[in-house]
Amino acid sequence: MEAVNFNHWVITLVCVDGPGIVHAVTGAIADAGGNITESQQFTSIGTGRFFMRLQVESVADRAALEAKLLPVVERFEMDWTLDVVGRPIRTLILVTKEGHCLADLLFRKSAGQLGIEVPLVMSNHPDLDRLAGFYEIPFEALRVNSNSDMKAFEDRLIEVVSKYEIELVVLARFMRVLSPETCAALAGKVINIHHSFLPGFKGANPYRQAHERGVKLIGATAHFVTDDLDEGPIIEQNVVRVDHSSSPDALKRIGQNEESRTLTQAVGWLAEHRVLLDGRRTVIFH
Amino acid sequence: MEAVNFNHWVITLVCVDGPGIVHAVTGAIADAGGNITESQQFTSIGTGRFFMRLQVESVADRAALEAKLLPVVERFEMDWTLDVVGRPIRTLILVTKEGHCLADLLFRKSAGQLGIEVPLVMSNHPDLDRLAGFYEIPFEALRVNSNSDMKAFEDRLIEVVSKYEIELVVLARFMRVLSPETCAALAGKVINIHHSFLPGFKGANPYRQAHERGVKLIGATAHFVTDDLDEGPIIEQNVVRVDHSSSPDALKRIGQNEESRTLTQAVGWLAEHRVLLDGRRTVIFH
């Protein structure tokens, strides 16, 4: 008698909503000998699109499962993904000088709490080389002092994404703006973190501005990068309470903590295929 | 040309887990012309049971939908419910002297935020007659000064549940203990609220005890009533932060606020068929 090896799959499906979708999908899975262990769905009123995320245990291999799912995918013209649960996604991290987000991402990764592998950290400054080195991640710095430097940086970025088969690019306090061409080339693959206040502040030193204005909450927003700067679909937001006694330095320290935990949370959901795009919005299956 | 009237159904299903359940259920719904607008499922590792809650839009009437679902229900030996979304559940509220929970329940009901109808409030004291009257709910007080009084109260309770076709009995700070016989007769239909502290306190005046012990959190737990007093399956818990400057009176006021909002939340989930029993635990589909 032989042991049976179960594979554990995660499937995401997006299509125009209509009757019979769930039945067709679950039928295909049953045909492949699959047992659904997790299932979430959502229909977006605004766009009329249907979103589904499934986890499935099955003895079927990828080819066998795909063979059963493809007719359904084609019938409903679905965007879809099929992946092994827990496979670390190939992630490129871009940084500048501030290390708090990079430190949290690499610590969580090394502690087994974040399903990513990081073939490279890229930066426009040499400062964070040691931090990457501590976690044994290659680090590549390219100074950016001019528009042509930035062009070279972005060319290298595109090259790296291709060479390392990067699935996710994380701007972890990367202080340069990507060109519309790069945003288009990497659409849906790049996320960013920035501070968030009520009201919002523009320009330099936002924590000093927040202090001068006496805000009572400070926070952070993780979002997809589009060529509409800081305006891509939001993945996660957090805030914490502060008061009049918080100095600008304290606000900055508290705010950085929110930035790193919010970005790490967003990366974690992406790694588990829990984030789907619905036009300018995200659907997050927690 | 005539308008099509859609019915909006909520379905709950519980059975032993196994392959093909979701497919069979969604197939029956598709056969009835139904479109699934909300779907949640959970498999309990401990008990091996499968739980599902669906919301479905369909032109089918109840008989047509039941006809399609019954073969599936029988095949998998399911416990199941089928209801119209938004139908108020018939709720009996039991109180003694403290009115904070009753006030919140009736206010939310009257504001259209809580899907219940309340044919009667029963009490072992006359005090809350006016509050019930303000919301035009009949009120019935039966003094309980002896064991035989309590027997009479419980006999009347059983009678009322039957007469008014009560689906849910809410102990809203009802300060008498129901007999094991009554608990058994109304199993799965009665919920209670009580204060919660870390650590727990027994006996009279728990808020004074909590103050003496200097707790930093106080809260409330809503749970099903079983004959294991205060030990039935938990539906919802909340806490709030307090500190050394909180007087026993302040703790009581804060705690009562937690009691009323926790109980109201639990009733709301029950009214929407979001609470399923899994042995000594609950599955809550938010």
Added chain:
Amino acid sequence: MEAVNFNHWVITLVCVDGPGIVHAVTGAIADAGGNITESQQFTSIGTGRFFMRLQVESVADRAALEAKLLPVVERFEMDWTLDVVGRPIRTLILVTKEGHCLADLLFRKSAGQLGIEVPLVMSNHPDLDRLAGFYEIPFEALRVNSNSDMKAFEDRLIEVVSKYEIELVVLARFMRVLSPETCAALAGKVINIHHSFLPGFKGANPYRQAHERGVKLIGATAHFVTDDLDEGPIIEQNVVRVDHSSSPDALKRIGQNEESRTLTQAVGWLAEHRVLLDGRRTVIFH
């Protein structure tokens, strides 16, 4: 033998920081036979100003206490207030059509949880007359369809503030903008509530904009009104978490709940003299 009647005072003091202030203040209070039951202080690094709030029990009457405090107040050139703990402050509420903030303020007031008295509710619409009437508060509506109507409304507002000795004007979803002249005339006396999102939205129907943008948090900000619209010193902010399944209507309902609880909280702190102005910021002694 006769009973001694203690008075319970609340004192706020603001001046340029320097040595000896606390000693001088507490000395004056001791001289007046006072016992300090609550004391909070703060020095603002940015403005160099010192802020203090005290609660004091004393047999001294107002004249006796003032006589002891005045030399200290003059020596340190303090802005100061002296009031009886718990005296309701005279509050004028301005509304338009939406009642959620007015309802919460009047409910909390009637329940004894908010230290205000409300001699009048003013509006530019007749709609909320019944709500004010339920709490037996006079209601005065003045239609505003033109600039000259608005001029008349503001003239009446100034008149009412003077006639009823109003200490606080609360804009409880009042949808008109006060002129710079009125803001100046009532400086430090007017507070407003508005929705808050990350990022911020301008223009009509902010909850629809927030939905389109897929925000994960929505909230509210209570602030002083200055002639810099929506930019006065912030008193309180709150947010709650929402997700992709929240409809624009749900966002609005949730947001309104945040608006009413945030505004009521701000009014409560003002009534207890817990809010002091430090330039463009507030100092809040919780």
Added chain:
Amino acid sequence: MEAVNFNHWVITLVCVDGPGIVHAVTGAIADAGGNITESQQFTSIGTGRFFMRLQVESVADRAALEAKLLPVVERFEMDWTLDVVGRPIRTLILVTKEGHCLADLLFRKSAGQLGIEVPLVMSNHPDLDRLAGFYEIPFEALRVNSNSDMKAFEDRLIEVVSKYEIELVVLARFMRVLSPETCAALAGKVINIHHSFLPGFKGANPYRQAHERGVKLIGATAHFVTDDLDEGPIIEQNVVRVDHSSSPDALKRIGQNEESRTLTQAVGWLAEHRVLLDGRRTVIFH
């Protein structure tokens, strides 16, 4: 011309409440040329005791400041402390096998976020030697397999406390019970962390019990150790929300996170002299 060096002091004072205390204290500080930068006070209704914490900038050295304060301290029979702001307190950490609390304490210390120095980590197991070593903290393991082993361990503990002038002993998941004699000898100096649930659970594997009972909140309590096991004055409590889908392992992981952050928070407040004892309760000046 010479630079003036300011010292920054933290003072705590506890005595029977009565008039004139604040005035006397602030007078002594003013006499010593001190400027009060932070001041908090509280009067306990239950015990009639007065509690005060001050931060003071002054050119005075310790002897000069003490000379001014001593007459006040004696007059009001105060318990008091006088320390330099930011001086790390000498802390001994006791562990067994679980490292999550030790890891958080040492990480926060090394990051400059926790005002402690740790001359030694003691354990009844060798397992956490490497973790202590990573932070270059000496580690001493003494196996405890019998009552006489435990006696030897406690003798060594008392010796270590004396030899290293230990001010705080932190039980960071130390799984042995200290004898009443040791508790008495170290009274007010030892703190512990334990899991907290609503309701509470006794005995082995509390996270499994919590799972079986379906709790919706799990948390942790940091408290002083007295010979009344797990019943000493509470310093801090936290909870987080869980649901039916959380496995016993997930509950444990979440609970351990609460344990470490709650214990670290308590240690941080103790290091800043923010925790004062009021009988069986604590006064915490945040």
